[in-house]
Amino acid sequence: DAMVIQNPRYQVTQFGKPVTLSCSQTLNHNVMYWYQQKSSQAPKLLFHYYDKDFNNEADTPDNFQSRRPNTSFCFLDIRSPGLGDAAMYLCATSRDRVGGARNYGYTFGSGTRLTVV
Amino acid sequence: KNEVEQSPQNLTAQEGEFITINCSYSVGISALHWLQQHPGGGIVSLFMLSSGKKKHGRLIATINIQEKHSSLHITASHPRDSAVYICAVGGGSEKLVFGKGTKLTVNP
Numbered sequence: 001d002a003m004v005i006q007n008p009r010y011q012v013t014q015f016g017k018p019v020t021l022s023c024s025q026t027l028n029h030n031v032m033y034w035y036q037q038k039s040s041q042a043p044k045l046l047f048h049y050y051d052k053d054f055n056n057e058a059d060t061p062d063n064f065q066s067r068r069p070n071t072s073f074c075f076l077d078i079r080s081p082g083l084g085d086a087a088m089y090l091c092a093t094s095r096d097r098v099g100g101a102r103n104y105g106y107t108f109g110s111g112t113r114l115t116v117v
Numbered sequence: 118k119n120e121v122e123q124s125p126q127n128l129t130a131q132e133g134e135f136i137t138i139n140c141s142y143s144v145g146i147s148a149l150h151w152l153q154q155h156p157g158g159g160i161v162s163l164f165m166l167s168s169g170k171k172k173h174g175r176l177i178a179t180i181n182i183q184e185k186h187s188s189l190h191i192t193a194s195h196p197r198d199s200a201v202y203i204c205a206v207g208g209g210s211e212k213l214v215f216g217k218g219t220k221l222t223v224n225p
Binding site: 043109 | 165218
């Protein structure tokens, strides 16, 4: 089945040690999103790629970076994780941008729960 | 910026009951999404609506564009329906605006 896969499901990293989270999709969707969700809060958009075009949210810390080497894969890099970065990280895809007369659904991955020790 | 309000915040029901979760938003949109998240889990997209009504199994979602309101109904609720249900709206941009979610607990 076409889907969005996130690896690993759970990640434990040390304070300050760089960590990379992975997302892959078999849907051939143009848009890939990374969201951060802290406990009991709504997901917060960090950034998204529209094809190869990177779009950063204004309030996303510089500590968070992303790479999209091809259509199928997108990575979230946290350069120096702090305790406050512990969260669920969700990847989502959409065939194209939402807007106008065309509405495209989102497909979410199962998430990676990051623990910082 | 769109404001998305969900009610109730928490809902406890007995197995078999009919459930309704409401969502209202402040600015016109092109699409509204209902999402499900189990404890500690990722998000599953249940519905995307731009008008009218959609049904999938025991789940029904309706939207009233004029009133800026949507409802998610669950018929014959079951303990496995226990989850957080999130309403999110997207309108003319790539960014989804999320409600705070409704935590549903269905007791056997």
